[in-house]
Amino acid sequence: MSKDLVFKQDDFIFSYRVAGILIHDNKILLQRPKEDAGYSIPGGHVSYGETSAQALVREFFEEIKLDINIERLILIGENFWPWGNRPCHQISLYYLISMNDLTQIPLNGTFHAFDEIGGERINLDFCWIPLDDIDDIVLYPTNITPYLLSIPTYPKHFIYRQD
Secondary structure (H helix, E strand, O other): OOOEOEEEOOOOEEEEEEEEEEEEOOEEEEEEEOOOOOEEOOEEEOEOOOOHHHHHHHHHHHHHOOOEEEEEEEEEEEEEEEEOOEEEEEEEEEEEEEEOOOOOOOOOOEEEEEEEEOOEEEEEEEEEEEHHHHHHOOEEOOOOHHHHHOOOOOOEEEEEEOO
């Protein structure tokens, strides 16, 4: 059983997350909970004792049975947002990734999977969104879009605050 680096205190939550930016055919793979309108970059929490790259490989395989290659770290995010009724401080590392096998997942449209956080099952839609349409959707963190449209050559740092 993994030990996710998510610490829930009485008055706040701290989270260490890793995410993979997967672009294929000028489309990006995004995820969203079935009951939510907002998208996010697929990934998950790093577990105690694993590197961020190991966590990302594990998360993609656990959630959608996809073997990925880690290309390089491109973004470091400090995200502040409400998680339920408590504020969350999240450190997120965003990697550019590629697929080892193009037959493991659908390469168009939407497909379904699930995740578990704290023993709670979350049904997810994984959606291929054309990069040309990315400005027309709600994507969290909301200030990440420019980095996806022009992938930085070296890691960039950003701060996102949702009050």
